Amino acid sequence: xxxxxxxxxxxxxxxxxxxxxxxxxxxxxxxxxxxxxxxxxxxxxxxxxxxxxxxxxxxxxxxxxxxxxxxxxxxxxxxxxxxxxxxxxxxxxxxxxxxxxxxxxxxxxxxxxxxxxxxxxxxxxxxxxxxxxxxxxxxxxxxxxxxxxxxxxxxxxxxxxx
Numbered sequence: 001x002x003x004x005x006x007x008x009x010x011x012x013x014x015x016x017x018x019x020x021x022x023x024x025x026x027x028x029x030x031x032x033x034x035x036x037x038x039x040x041x042x043x044x045x046x047x048x049x050x051x052x053x054x055x056x057x058x059x060x061x062x063x064x065x066x067x068x069x070x071x072x073x074x075x076x077x078x079x080x081x082x083x084x085x086x087x088x089x090x091x092x093x094x095x096x097x098x099x100x101x102x103x104x105x106x107x108x109x110x111x112x113x114x115x116x117x118x119x120x121x122x123x124x125x126x127x128x129x130x131x132x133x134x135x136x137x138x139x140x141x142x143x144x145x146x147x148x149x150x151x152x153x154x155x156x157x158x159x160x161x162x
Contacts, residue, residue, distance in 0.1 A: 007082060018062060096146075098131060117130075128154060
């Protein structure tokens with residue numbers, strides 16, 4: 001388990017709820033527990049959403065993992081490094097996939113991006129799975145980490161219902 005997951009677990013357990021408002025999350029991390037400044041607590045929230053650890057649902061945020069499965073030491077306090085880790089998790093997956101295709105297949109970046117955009121529009125899907133499909137079209141088999149990251153990013157977004 002990452003410190004990001006432990007932090008989320010503590011915040012939800014402390015409130016004794018299965019869902020929180022974004023304000024409750026930020027306030028708890030900054031004012032109640034005094035872990036971070038409000039601005040840093042907002043970064044923690046944003047990274048948790050983008051990283052796929054939290055998702056928005058009906059105006060609240062909920063964890064995407066089982067809080068009961070996370071062991072947290074009694075004296076747990078996240079370091080500032082959790083914010084750096086969170087920033088690294090937010091690396092643009094789309095760009096990484098495109099760069100990998102360009103590097104491995106020696107095709108122009110513009111061509112790859114164009115194909116991804118067409119695939120996205122044609123299928124009505126998010127950019128990450130479109131990029132994964134284009135990688136497959138080029139004969140690249142990306143490891144499961146790319147697929148898991150794409151899934152986490154997509155699940156962490158607030159998608160409108162059709």
